[in-house]
Each structure stands twice: as structure tokens, then as C-alpha cells.
Amino acid sequence: MNKHMLKSIKAEAIKQHKSVYHSSLMYFSMLIWPVLHLFSSYYSYKPFEGSAASELVAKWVGEDMIFAFILFGYISFIFFKCFVQSAWRFSFERISGTLELIYLTPASRLGVMLGNALASLFESAWMFTVFCVGAIVLFTDLNISSIFMPIVAVFSLVIPSICWGIFMNSLFMFSRDTGIFFTLFQTPMELFGGAKIPFPAFPIWAKLIGGFFPLTWSASIVRKIFMHGAIFADIKAELILLTLICIGLFLLTLLLLRRGESYARKTGNMALF
Amino acid sequence: MLIAKGLKKNYISKEKTGFLKSRLKTVEAIKSLDLTIRPGKIVGLLGLNGAGKTTTIKMLSTLLEPDGGSCSIDGLDLTRDAFKIKHIVNMIAGGERMVYWRLTARENLEYFGKLYNIPNNELNKRIDNLIEFVGLNERANEAVEKYSKGMKQRLQIARGLINDPKYLFMDEPTLGLDAPIARDLRKFTKSLANKEGKGILLTSHYINEIEELCDYVYIINQGQKVMEGSPKEIASIVANCTNKYHIKINSFPDKLKVQLETYLSAIQSDYQLDGADGSFEICVSTHKDIQSELIAMLSQQTKIISFAAMEPKLEDAIITLSEVRAYEQAHA
Numbered sequence A: 001m002n003k004h005m006l007k008s009i010k011a012e013a014i015k016q017h018k019s020v021y022h023s024s025l026m027y028f029s030m031l032i033w034p035v036l037h038l039f040s041s042y043y044s045y046k047p048f049e050g051s052a053a054s055e056l057v058a059k060w061v062g063e064d065m066i067f068a069f070i071l072f073g074y075i076s077f078i079f080f081k082c083f084v085q086s087a088w089r090f091s092f093e094r095i096s097g098t099l100e101l102i103y104l105t106p107a108s109r110l111g112v113m114l115g116n117a118l119a120s121l122f123e124s125a126w127m128f129t130v131f132c133v134g135a136i137v138l139f140t141d142l143n144i145s146s147i148f149m150p151i152v153a154v155f156s157l158v159i160p161s162i163c164w165g166i167f168m169n170s171l172f173m174f175s176r177d178t179g180i181f182f183t184l185f186q187t188p189m190e191l192f193g194g195a196k197i198p199f200p201a202f203p204i205w206a207k208l209i210g211g212f213f214p215l216t217w218s219a220s221i222v223r224k225i226f227m228h229g230a231i232f233a234d235i236k237a238e239l240i241l242l243t244l245i246c247i248g249l250f251l252l253t254l255l256l257l258r259r260g261e262s263y264a265r266k267t268g269n270m271a272l273f
Numbered sequence B: 001m002l003i004a005k006g007l008k009k010n011y012i013s014k015e016k017t018g019f020l021k022s023r024l025k026t027v028e029a030i031k032s033l034d035l036t037i038r039p040g041k042i043v044g045l046l047g048l049n050g051a052g053k054t055t056t057i058k059m060l061s062t063l064l065e066p067d068g069g070s071c072s073i074d075g076l077d078l079t080r081d082a083f084k085i086k087h088i089v090n091m092i093a094g095g096e097r098m099v100y101w102r103l104t105a106r107e108n109l110e111y112f113g114k115l116y117n118i119p120n121n122e123l124n125k126r127i128d129n130l131i132e133f134v135g136l137n138e139r140a141n142e143a144v145e146k147y148s149k150g151m152k153q154r155l156q157i158a159r160g161l162i163n164d165p166k167y168l169f170m171d172e173p174t175l176g177l178d179a180p181i182a183r184d185l186r187k188f189t190k191s192l193a194n195k196e197g198k199g200i201l202l203t204s205h206y207i208n209e210i211e212e213l214c215d216y217v218y219i220i221n222q223g224q225k226v227m228e229g230s231p232k233e234i235a236s237i238v239a240n241c242t243n244k245y246h247i248k249i250n251s252f253p254d255k256l257k258v259q260l261e262t263y264l265s266a267i268q269s270d271y272q273l274d275g276a277d278g279s280f281e282i283c284v285s286t287h288k289d290i291q292s293e294l295i296a297m298l299s300q301q302t303k304i305i306s307f308a309a310m311e312p313k314l315e316d317a318i319i320t321l322s323e324v325r326a327y328e329q330a331h332a
């Protein structure tokens, strides 16, 4: 990583942040939004109580843990969702013509994707904090083994979600039909990533799909750390899988960026939308 | 110096032949183009819609990969050294897009400057100068969405100069601008070439703009060069290619009609007749200057109410020139 790349990362993160949070109303909505989400996840769980699905969850996580299960699943999901949304926002640069101008410069393409993803880290980190405070207030019997483990939890959310974010960004750069990717990745991630339904409860085919989403393993780590007082050794398998997935995503991103640019230079599709 | 030889660009596009069925079609956007841009000179690229102007500019600015031919910019190869070339070229397109509307002018320039890896203190100095240069000083810290069209366009120009490019490609920069702002922009473009020694390629639909600014002009049509030369040469050829006269006359007796038709067909020309509310309007198109002959002929037999010689139109000239070229090629 050279100085030019660092500069591109920083410039893109600042630009993206400024163009999203251009008014104080946005900051205000950031205060309201997570609170609304928290309530909606709480109340969407309410009618769930006593249903067949809740029994399924209860079977895997225990009766008294259902709400915590849903809450931490949601926290993890929100983290990833922010990045997908930011990628989707980034794809609008094609329409505004600024994408072409970025490609006109000699800036590191990976740096720009990374900077763009980092800008939404700000949003996710904020949501995460609000949710965690909410979790502590609503759900007092958190079971954490040591102060060190929540830091591991944060890292196992931040790094995979950034990898997911740059992967999404480069995918959206490659193609104009971003809507397809959005439905292709967002919905299955929500469904199979174990955010709502415990991953072990899935049939094998769903596990195969869900296993590819880093969210699945991040959520599992977060839950184990906050709900079950896991120590490092308890989450080793997930961490290894997560690392492999991140490396895979990163390599895929590099490939997509290179292929995407040469494809755009052939077809001129960067100016089309 | 920028020297392009035999540049080619094909687009593959899908043609719908039915529901879910499509066929690949190759569009030869640029067939074979030779072009030279010297430092400190403004070169014009003229052509009708779809002639291939934007395609040419995008190839030269590394956004599109040529499918053939070669191009060297100050000794760098357009394909091999694309990333080095990005440092010394920039592109400006007309219209209001292509800046971040929610950022201020300064923030926009800072962003792009950093992508070009310009050292911070140098960048700040440059931004101050550019903002002054394009006259946005008073509004530099206001969000771009509140700017007028002309101001956005001026910011676009500042953006195009942020890396102090040696070669600047301008794609219809005066598109949609009011006459006084377009005039300012032209003055400005001239000083970029004359004072700062930048080599500039300018595309336009307007012959006047090209005449005023350019040192040399290429005219292209359907991806092929139709002619090249100094703007004076081009303008005189254009003027000779097409003359249009709009004449309003009192009456149009048959004798005159026959006489006019014989005269015009002898010089391979034509006329059209439109008449409303009892008057007669004839519109004569010809490649010859026959103003005095026409007036003499008409005034003998009727009363001329008005006589207007239309400005020669570049569009007509390009079409005529392309036809001539196609004819020459077919008979070569």
C-alpha cells in the first residue's frame, strides 16, 4: 500500500461521507433510525413468541435467549447491510458521470472502493453502538467472558463487512444491472445468514448457501461472545472460516476491478446507465 | 506532442430481434483516424451527432481502449502507459453532470486533486488559483447544487485543470451555456493554449466557435475524416458548399417558374415553394453564390418583398463533403 493509495482511500471516504451527511438532518436521522430499528426488531419478535418458528429457535438457543438471539443477529445484519447500501449508492456515480471521472484519474481503484466502504463504517459503527447500548438496557444478563472478547467481536464484524463492502462496490462497478445483485445478495444474506433463524437449524442446501456469506460466521461469533461468554478457543473455527472468506472476497474484488475496468474500456459501458 | 495514427474503435451492441432474442452488431464508431495535437495549439474536431467525437476524446483520455491504430502522447503509448498518461491529460465535457452536487466547489476540487496525488500544499495553492481563474471565489464554499448551469460548467473546467494537464480534451464545453458565458469560456480556452502552452482538442457543433478558437480543424463524419485544414480553409469550403436563399415574392408567374427551373437545374440546384396567406416564398439551395443572378431574374418579372441569404450551414457542408468523399472512394 503506497501513499497515493492511502490518499485515495482518505479522499474517497471524506467525499462519500460529506455527500451523504450533507445536512444536520442526516445526523438527526441517524439518532432516530437505529432506535426505530431496535423497536421494530423487538416488536417483530413479539408475535413470533410461541409460534412454530420460535419453537425452532428455542430448540437451538433456549427459550430465554430468543430475544437476545434475534437482537445480536440483527446487529450483525445491520453492519453488513450498511455496506451493501453504500455500494448501491456508489453505483449512482455511474449516472452522475462522476464514476468515469474517477476512472480518468490514476487513483488506486482498490483504494477508492475501500475508502467508499470505510465511509459507511462510520454509519455501521454508530448503529452498532446504539444497538449495544440498547441491548444492555433491554437485556441485562449479557454473558461476556472478558473485556477483550467484545473487541474480537467488533473486529469480526468490521473486517468481513468491509471486505463484503468492497466486493459489492466492485461488483456494482462491473455491471449496470445493480438491481439484480442487490436482490441476489441482500435477501439471501438476510435469510440464510442466520440473522433470524439459527444457522444449525437449516437444511444442508441452505447451509451451503449461508456458509458463503461472511455474515453467517460474524453473527455466530457475536452471539457466542455476547450471549454465551465464549473465549477465543470457542470461536476459532468461525474465525478461520471468516478469514478464508475474507481472503476469497478480496481476491475476487481485485479480479472484478481489473476485469471491470478493461471491460468498460472495451464497451464504453461506464457512461451508460 | 500527441500523435494518433489510424485509431479505430468498434462498439459491440446488442440488437433486439424479438423477445429475449438479440443479435450482436458491430458499430464502427471510428474507422481510421489520424490526428496531431501540438502543445499550445487548439485543434477542433467537428462533426454531426454520432460522428465519433466523444468516442475519439474518450480514447485519447484513456477511458476507451482503441481497437486499432496507435497513439503516442509525449512519447508515452496510449495503451501501454495508460496510467502515466492519466497524469498529463484531462477531459472536460459539457453539461451539468460530472461534479458532486452536494459538495462545495472547493471540496470537489480537493477530492479530484487527491485522486491525482497532488501534494497538499501545492493542491491548496492550485485550487485557490483555479477558483479565481474560473471566477467562483465568492461561492467556492457553497454546495454545487445551488449553482447556476454556467457556474457548474466553470467548476467542471477547474476540475479538468486540477492536474495541470499538458493536453486537455473538451467535449462540447459550451453546450447549454448562454452566449456571454460561452464567450468567456472561449476566451479562457484560448488563454490556456496561448499562455499556458496546453494542447487542446475541442469538439463542437458550432462552426463559429471552431473558427474563432482553433488553429487546425478536423471534420469527421461516421467515424471517418472528411477533411482537415485551417479554420479559414474550412470556413471557405463550407461557404462554397451551400448557399441558401429565402425569397418572398409578390407573384409567381408560370414563365418565371420555367425560367427558374431551367436555370437551377443547369447548376444542379433546386428550390422549394411554400406560400402562406397569398404570398410566395421560395427557398433555393445551391453550392454556388448566385445572389445577384437570382435578384436580376426575379425582379424582372415580379416584385421581391424580401430576400435573405442564409448563413452557410456546417451540417450541409459536412453532408456534401461526405458525399463527395464517398463518390471519390467508389471511383478510386
Ligand SMILES: Nc1ncnc2c1ncn2[C@@H]1O[C@H](COP(=O)(O)OP(=O)(O)OP(=O)(O)O)[C@@H](O)[C@H]1O
Residues within 6 Å of the ligand: A267, A268, A269, A272, B011, B012, B013, B027, B028, B029, B047, B048, B049, B050, B051, B052, B053, B054, B055, B056
Ligand atoms: N457505448 C456505446 N455502445 C455502443 N455504441 C456506441 C456507444 N457509444 C457511442 N456509440 C455509437 O458510436 C457512434 C459515435 O458516437 P459518439 O458519441 O462518439 O458521437 P459524437 O460525435 O460524440 O456525437 P454527438 O455529437 O451526438 O455527441 C454513434 O453511432 C453511437 O451510436
Ligand SMILES: [Mg+2]
Residues within 6 Å of the ligand: B053, B054, B055, B171
Ligand atoms: Mg458527443
